[in-house]
Amino acid sequence: MSENIGSIIDQYFPEFEEGLKKEIEISGLNKKFKAGSLLMNIGEEISHIPLVYDGTVRIFREDEQGNELLLYYLEPGDSCAISLVCSGREQYARIKAIAIDQTRAIMIPINLMDSWMHKYKSWYYFVLETYRLRLEEALQTIDSIAFKKMDERLIHHLRKKSEALNTLVIKVTHQDLAFELNTSREVVSRLLKKLEQKKMIALSRNSIKIINLIDAPTE
DNA sequence: ACATTAAGTGATT
DNA sequence: AATCACTTAATGT
Numbered sequence: 001m002s003e004n005i006g007s008i009i010d011q012y013f014p015e016f017e018e019g020l021k022k023e024i025e026i027s028g029l030n031k032k033f034k035a036g037s038l039l040m041n042i043g044e045e046i047s048h049i050p051l052v053y054d055g056t057v058r059i060f061r062e063d064e065q066g067n068e069l070l071l072y073y074l075e076p077g078d079s080c081a082i083s084l085v086c087s088g089r090e091q092y093a094r095i096k097a098i099a100i101d102q103t104r105a106i107m108i109p110i111n112l113m114d115s116w117m118h119k120y121k122s123w124y125y126f127v128l129e130t131y132r133l134r135l136e137e138a139l140q141t142i143d144s145i146a147f148k149k150m151d152e153r154l155i156h157h158l159r160k161k162s163e164a165l166n167t168l169v170i171k172v173t174h175q176d177l178a179f180e181l182n183t184s185r186e187v188v189s190r191l192l193k194k195l196e197q198k199k200m201i202a203l204s205r206n207s208i209k210i211i212n213l214i215d216a217p218t219e
Numbered sequence: 220a221c222a223t224t225a226a227g228t229g230a231t232t
Numbered sequence: 233a234a235t236c237a238c239t240t241a242a243t244g245t
Binding site: 173174175185186189190192193203205206 | 225226
């Protein structure tokens, strides 16, 4: 699986024009990250932006107490919207990025961003599109926090997780879920139990199996 | 067998 | 829905 950058671009970013592809071949670094490794931390200077083509990366914010708020996942074909725009003024990351699986990405030096935005229409649209998608997601998350009850949020979260990890058996503790949803472990346990009784999931220690996750009309 | 960690439960706010 | 205090179950050493 040691493909060259050009064929990776063809496969995962086919919309990029030839000139852009050439530049990526010249300046991009093909990197591999182990599962669990930190791609970016808060306060770090952003020097490269990733074009992910294999694996999954978790992007999240963290507050002073170390509480995490999941922002989104990066999957093959994605890039990090926040770092794309950080290119200009804001040189320091305000988010944390951790590889969930082994992840491979082409790293592009941030100093090229400005000129690429002008030179390559396909890059310009790629950035806009990435940003638009994330904004949409962020809005969804906001109203899910603001208007939805915990049970709906949990279902939503589990579904997302299962999609992102591409598995029906999610390896996670109730405590982790509680952390991700900013609630308490007991609440998660109780809600999961309800979902289990409705035959939507199956529970066992450290893992949750998705059986039939449909939005349950809350009683 | 024992210690540790995850999960379940009831009561209280 | 959060928190506390406690129990029970599963797992590692």
